[in-house]
Amino acid sequence: MQPLIDNARTFGQRPEEFAHLAEGQSPEVLFITCADSRVVPALITGARPGELFELRTAGNIVPPYGSATPTGEKATIEYAVQVLGVKHVVVCGHSHCGAVGAVVRHDDLSAVPAVRDWLAHAAEEPKCTDPGDPTVAEAVQNHVLTQLERLRSYPCIEQRIEAGELQLHGWYYEVHTGVVREHHAHSDTFETL
Numbered sequence: 001m002q003p004l005i006d007n008a009r010t011f012g013q014r015p016e017e018f019a020h021l022a023e024g025q026s027p028e029v030l031f032i033t034c035a036d037s038r039v040v041p042a043l044i045t046g047a048r049p050g051e052l053f054e055l056r057t058a059g060n061i062v063p064p065y066g067s068a069t070p071t072g073e074k075a076t077i078e079y080a081v082q083v084l085g086v087k088h089v090v091v092c093g094h095s096h097c098g099a100v101g102a103v104v105r106h107d108d109l110s111a112v113p114a115v116r117d118w119l120a121h122a123a124e125e126p127k128c129t130d131p132g133d134p135t136v137a138e139a140v141q142n143h144v145l146t147q148l149e150r151l152r153s154y155p156c157i158e159q160r161i162e163a164g165e166l167q168l169h170g171w172y173y174e175v176h177t178g179v180v181r182e183h184h185a186h187s188d189t190f191e192t193l
Contacts, residue, residue, distance in 0.1 A: 059099030
């Protein structure tokens with residue numbers, strides 16, 4: 001913890017680097033990814049403050065739009081698309097994902113009931129021919145595609161896509177190599193960026 005505190009103490013000693021951020025934000029990308037500490041969107045993309053609007057959830061899950069229950073995830077997506085006018089939405093899954101792995105392995109999550117309930121409510125079991133694979137690559141990639149389909153069910157997303165003002169992207173990040181792959185619809189494969 002101490003190195004984090006030390007950096008926080010010196011972080012504000014460069015106000016000239018951050019003064020322009022007080023004028024507002026206009027990110028072009030909503031980056032939806034897992035809350036996993038090994039996944040750092042700004043590190044992966046090289047983004048500077050103000051360039052990414054981030055939504056981090058256990059398992060990079062996009063909840064179904066039709067649910068009557070309001071959620072912070074739905075509010076964040078709507079705000080990014082309707083108010084900030086992002087032009088791109090990236091759903092980025094990652095290797096070794098504990099949430100997706102738990103779903104495909106049918107792990108007993110009774111000791112973590114909030115996690116169990118979140119995954120039961122929001123995660124469909126993705127196709128996975130080898131649930132024993134520690135990277136759960138196939139499952140995570142299929143899970144990313146499911147989240148993209150869910151995004152398309154949001155009225156604000158659908159309207160902006162139809163108007164040609166918004167693009168959706170599915171990414172898969174390998175935590176053990178740093179490689180990022182993007183889904184290509186024409187071949188239905190994830191290919192290295």
